[in-house]
Amino acid sequence: MNRTTIDLWVGIFVALGLGAIVFLSLKVGNLATFKSDEGYHLDARFDNIGGLKVRAPVKSAGVVVGRVEKIRLDPKTYEAIATLRIEPTYQFTKDTIASILTSGLLGEQYLGLEPGGDTATLKDGDRIAKTQSAVVLEKLLGQFMFGKAAEGGDKK
Template sequence: MATRNFAEIATGAVVLLAAAGFLGYAVASSGRTTVTGYPLVARFDHIDGLVVGADVRMAGVKVGSVLSEEIDPQTYQAVVRLDVRDGLAVPKDSAAEVTSDGLLGGKYLSISPGGDTAMLKPGEAFNITQGSVSLEQLLGKFIFSISNKSSAAHNSDAAPAPGGGAAKP
């Protein structure tokens, strides 16, 4: 009886060790880093889909992450606080843009570097920003414009003939 209990305990310990090993491997290879950088601020009209923890990229390479999002009660703009890794200087005339990985991909913050020789200091804000573009709004505008064109074409076909008389077939 005692050997059976010992075997069960040993098996449980091996399973727990294997689970801890898998968890450690998953965390180590997840691509998350604890490297800190310096904070910057960007203000946008819309940040639809951008979440805290999202990537900050420059030329497609991850250079930081989004730290927080809040609304400015005076301007009603979204204020995004982000960090950029130390050692990477961002020119003052750089642009920050909310963009996506693709049609179904997540949103991230893209930095397009400018040509200014002066660099943004920790805590400073981007002067040039572009908010997120909503795919739903674009599709809605496209469908609305197509339906307007087709109804305008239909109305022009039903217009009376010049001279006041009805058009003859």
């Protein structure tokens, strides 16, 4: 095996390997839409965030417009504060409603943004005033059973 043939094959091998890494990054990992430093931050306070996790998508009308960057508990008010990073191309009105929703029956939880009619838009570091907490299944079941029991009591 002479030198140039070895060089050629190693070149093909390395090109294939690097191509595979690029393919994994772009096609499988979707690096193209992943820009960690861009975007502006918004805060949203919730009574209960349910199963929302860091890096969960933020969607508006079903389109991913950002990610949840940080979740912490306010030690005074006992509210959860979620910090969102929104892509700079999207602007939301001051009266936007943030709600925690679930994709499908068993899917992951995401944060939905629903813009209102205000003309002023939210700036970096602003707080979303109107929020809607996650639906906790146990509470919902409890309310349902309480309602049923009350209904049964009325009939008698």
